[in-house]
Amino acid sequence: xxxxxxxxxxxxxxxxxxxxxxxxxxxxxxxxxxxxxxxxxxxxxxxxxxxxxxxxxxxxxxxxxxxxxxxxxxxxxxxxxxxxxxxxxxxxxxxxxxxxxxxxxxxxxxxxxxxxxxxxxxxxxxxxxxxxxxxxxxxxxxxxxxxxxxxxxxxxxxxxxxxxxxxxxxxxxxxxxxxxxxxxxxxxxxxxxxxxxxxxxxxxxxxxxxxxxxxxxxxxxxxxxxxxxxxxxxxxxxxxxxxxxxxxxxxxxxxxx
Amino acid sequence: xxxxxxxxxxxxxxxxxxxxxxxxxxxxxxxxxxxxxxxxxxxxxxxxxxxxxxxxxxxxxxxxxxxxxxxxxxxxxxxxxxxxxxxxxxxxxxxxxxxxxxxxxxxxxxxxxxxxxxxxxxxxxxxxxxxxxxxxxxxxxxxxxxxxxxxxxxxxxxxxxxxxxxxxxxxxxxxxxxxxxxxxxxxxxxxxxxxxxxxxxxxxxxxxxxxxxxxxxxxxxxxxxxxxxxxxxxxxxxxxxxxxxxxxxxxxxxxxx
DNA sequence: AAGTGGTCTAGACCACTCT
DNA sequence: GAGTGGTCTAGACCACTTC
Numbered sequence: 001x002x003x004x005x006x007x008x009x010x011x012x013x014x015x016x017x018x019x020x021x022x023x024x025x026x027x028x029x030x031x032x033x034x035x036x037x038x039x040x041x042x043x044x045x046x047x048x049x050x051x052x053x054x055x056x057x058x059x060x061x062x063x064x065x066x067x068x069x070x071x072x073x074x075x076x077x078x079x080x081x082x083x084x085x086x087x088x089x090x091x092x093x094x095x096x097x098x099x100x101x102x103x104x105x106x107x108x109x110x111x112x113x114x115x116x117x118x119x120x121x122x123x124x125x126x127x128x129x130x131x132x133x134x135x136x137x138x139x140x141x142x143x144x145x146x147x148x149x150x151x152x153x154x155x156x157x158x159x160x161x162x163x164x165x166x167x168x169x170x171x172x173x174x175x176x177x178x179x180x181x182x183x184x185x186x187x188x189x190x191x192x193x194x195x196x197x198x199x200x201x202x203x204x205x206x207x208x209x210x211x212x213x214x215x216x217x218x219x220x221x222x223x224x225x226x227x228x229x230x231x232x233x234x235x236x237x238x239x240x241x242x243x244x245x246x247x248x249x250x251x252x253x254x255x256x257x
Numbered sequence: 258x259x260x261x262x263x264x265x266x267x268x269x270x271x272x273x274x275x276x277x278x279x280x281x282x283x284x285x286x287x288x289x290x291x292x293x294x295x296x297x298x299x300x301x302x303x304x305x306x307x308x309x310x311x312x313x314x315x316x317x318x319x320x321x322x323x324x325x326x327x328x329x330x331x332x333x334x335x336x337x338x339x340x341x342x343x344x345x346x347x348x349x350x351x352x353x354x355x356x357x358x359x360x361x362x363x364x365x366x367x368x369x370x371x372x373x374x375x376x377x378x379x380x381x382x383x384x385x386x387x388x389x390x391x392x393x394x395x396x397x398x399x400x401x402x403x404x405x406x407x408x409x410x411x412x413x414x415x416x417x418x419x420x421x422x423x424x425x426x427x428x429x430x431x432x433x434x435x436x437x438x439x440x441x442x443x444x445x446x447x448x449x450x451x452x453x454x455x456x457x458x459x460x461x462x463x464x465x466x467x468x469x470x471x472x473x474x475x476x477x478x479x480x481x482x483x484x485x486x487x488x489x490x491x492x493x494x495x496x497x498x499x500x501x502x503x504x505x506x507x508x509x510x511x512x513x514x
Numbered sequence: 515a516a517g518t519g520g521t522c523t524a525g526a527c528c529a530c531t532c533t
Numbered sequence: 534g535a536g537t538g539g540t541c542t543a544g545a546c547c548a549c550t551t552c
Binding site for chain 1: 540541542543548549550551552
């Protein structure tokens with residue numbers, strides 16, 4: 001016990017001689033966390049384990065599949081965040097009984113979205129004013145009616161055609177630097193993404209009819225169906241910005257599940 | 258060395274006496290992977306590390322923050338999947354230069370979405386027929402025009418009011434059991450979620466105008482703006498189902514960022 | 515009180531990729 | 534070829550939850 005200090009404990013002890021062979025002598029397909037992930041998913045899909053079922057605990061699975069508990073843990077953790085499993089200490093791991101399809105939605109900077117399709121991006125600042133916010137913005141961002149804010153409307157174009165119309169309120173108090181930004185060159189959205197950190201946000205999607213003004217700006221007709229994205233972001237308790245993004249008719253937002 | 262076989266090596270050896278104190282004697286705030294995550298995020302947000310910057314390698318960070326490399330790895334891995342970092346072997350870890358806002362979108366079973374708001378859910382099968390698919394479905398699901406398919410339309414209601422109108426095609430070849438399902442009791446969507454595994458899927462959102470028929474079913478007026486969700490799912494190379502979900506006016510899909 | 519997942523560690527090896 | 538992230542392992546302890 002004395003001389004076995006701390007380092008090099010893997011050199012000549014029994015643990016090593018059993019561990020190394022086990023790993024290498026294993027079946028052709030190695031047991032990595034992804035194979036555990038897939039195997040568990042297979043058992044769920046084939047209904048060997050049904051929604052609500054309790055599945056074996058980590059130690060047992062590790063034994064069954066011939067790997068370390070940490071590996072199983074990694075696989076099951078991913079499956080839980082993907083929504084396939086519910087895990088609770090002591091209670092164990094169950095197959096999720098209310099399957100939720102969890103999609104990752106990438107919300108790109110609009111310029112990149114357009115350029116990514118090989119189209120030419122252009123941006124125009126329509127209007128910019130420093131003023132106090134209307135009541136609904138006060139509510140949205142929890143700011144006082146006499147706050148110093150920036151009100152901006154702008155248009156984003158793809159291949160010269162109107163693509164998205166943006167109306168945005170930015171709290172100057174929360175983001176002083178924006179007062180100096182040249183928002184005719186870089187869109188407020190992009191500026192904010194690069195310079196204004198936020199800790200939480202909220203996004204919603206809906207369908208609305210184009211107003212007369214909106215129709216004119218987006219070069220469509222009144223009452224055209226528009227895809228509306230509303231975003232609000234916060235940094236701690238400070239409301240940063242609230243935006244209303246109206247996409248031209250025909251816009252589709254995609255995602256893989 | 259002899260008697261110290263393998264178990265209980267923590268009982269009386271030097272390693273323990275140095276390790277245990279280190280962890281517990283550390284600053285009040287312990288260094289777990291989440292604190293590393295937050296610290297790195299803070300450095301990004303405060304622009305100490307700017308978009309495109311190379312950040313210290315895992316070993317260095319581990320040293321700086323006083324934890325194991327695995328812990329740093331865990332934190333950085335999460336940050337990468339959250340879209341804040343770009344990691345490449347040998348090249349190192351960089352702050353993402355094209356920040357992508359990645360939202361997790363939970364797409365619940367519609368019944369649960371309605372019940373979760375405390376409303377009463379009801380469902381009605383409008384139409385069900387076994388027939389060959391129209392061309393656009395053949396394209397969508399990559400099935401032949403003479404495939405055996407199920408065509409279903411149904412209506413989902415919240416508190417008795419039309420909530421969502423669903424039109425769906427299901428490949429009977431890929432999902433034979435659905436021919437036996439009683440789709441007047443359980444919605445096709447819910448049945449499929451419970452019984453038909455899929456490996457990949459696709460979802461898209463857009464805004465459309467209500468047709469005369471759709472308006473009548475959803476009890477609204479023609480040309481009302483409707484939120485449209487289109488979903489296609491696959492199991493390997495087999496197209497399973499393709500659905501068109503039309504939500505009643507006023508529907509909003511929410512998500513946190 | 516006991517059982518289960520959650521996490522940390524130190525060490526090792528692997529795999530990718532950049533030069 | 535060499536450097537960096539990616540992962541695995543065995544062991545340990547912690548935290549939460551149910552009993």
